[in-house]
Amino acid sequence: MASPVDDIQEAFDGFAGIITEVTSLVTQGPSDYPGVYSVISEIHQGVLPIGYSLLTLYFLLDFMSKSMNFQFFRFETVVSCMLKLVLAKVIMEHAMGILDLIFGLSSHIANLVGTVGSNPTLYKIDFSAMKAEYDKMGWFDQKMYDFKQMPFIWILQGIKIVIMVIVFGRLFQLLIYTAISPIPIAKFIHDGLVDRGRRFLFDYAAVCLQGVIIIIGCIIYIAIIANVNFGFFTGEGSNVELWKGMLAAVILLLVVIKSGSWSKKLVGD
Template sequence: MGSGNWIVDNLNSALATWNEKLTEIWTLISTSPEEFKGGGIWDVILNIHDALRAIGYALLVLFFVAGVVKTCGSFTELKRPEVAVKTFVRFALAQGAVTYGLELMMTLFSIAQGAVSTIMDASGLTAMSDTALPDEMVTIIEDVGFLESIPLWAVTLLGSLFIWVLSLVMILTVYSRFFKLYMATAIAPIPLASFAGQPSSSIGVAFIKSYAAICLEGCMIVLACIIFSQFAAAPPAIADDTMAAATIVWNYIGELVFNMLVLVGAIKMSDRLVRELMGLG
């Protein structure tokens, strides 16, 4: 319900959007791809994965032959038992990776989700705390006359715009993680087929590392949210009430936006951070 003051209502609307997106992130981060949006997207991805598996089997032979040609000086070398066994064991393992790649990837995701749940439980947070406009700030704004409120409109519009943009950037980053999970799952048979040849196996290794990094992004995002909740536990301080109302509101919004930038920046760099910390490329 509105307060009757346009400036207060505008700020409350922007903060409500921020709180809504934080709550959505907290829910999304513990959601599996099978449950996301009712599972309809996952069913389509599985159909694509199954269709590309046939291409993966064809590529197995291609990568296998290319690997044999590049690693063996001649076919007489392939007649050596140890070389032949090693080569065909690699082919069998690559075939298993293509056939059971989805199960392996879901196991990796389950491990990462287990880490996310452990972090959430250890933090003691059941949800992100809401950010609200302090009563003192509401009183300062409501006591301002019409002429003095004109600069407040500009300050409020600018601050609300920043909060809206940061909210959208934050939630888009979390949604992009699901898109990356879906795309990696769909094309998995093709890079996994590269394990059939020794020279091309680096493609499969890079794919597994990238998929592990995507899974572990969830841990970094939830850690960023937890750290932010402690960092911003105390609301921005209200400046000296002897100052102009526009200055007080500007100082408050500036500190609030800075706190939000810290969280959005941490979420945005979660992908790069997990790759650097885990050496995943």
């Protein structure tokens, strides 16, 4: 029968392995799911005429605004307006390629971070010392130890589920952003709305960056547990260190939940 120390080791090894799994999922973009991506591409093509219509409307509104303010008396204003129209049309036509480029950059960063963080040699834990200490305990102390360890193991399992839900939710965001991208990109043509068009690209980049933050959070958590808490889960002071371990797990959960808002701040929101 497995001891609670074995359960902790299994839970921790599984959590360390989740870095590799999360990295694999984070580096998979919309185009890595051909069946889904074809549907998204069809939706994108269906929305594209709406994007062109909005592009024309925003251009006319901007043109009328500048005309009423007599800005077109200046040659540079006319040239600037026409260049913006051409640029907006090019961005509209290559929207999916631009989004794929942004995702590719974040995927490369995530892969670099995940490859380093998934190295098992970085997390050296002496489980044998814990097991030896556990074997010295009496029957009652062992049962109490079993009871104390259960919440920690449950928290680890719960965090794994939350991480997977958020990672898959991030993929849904990327797919939706890709499908409707022509609508916000049309705002690039209007001087008063161009910041909102840029904001869409920043938001897409933030969703991509969210995966990197989740990976780094998992790596930091495992490093903290491996180097501080696990060696003291038995013996004198074990209760304090156990609570520290559970507190660190809860903090990681908050980091994962807040990863979306943090990524937006990092890209300039």
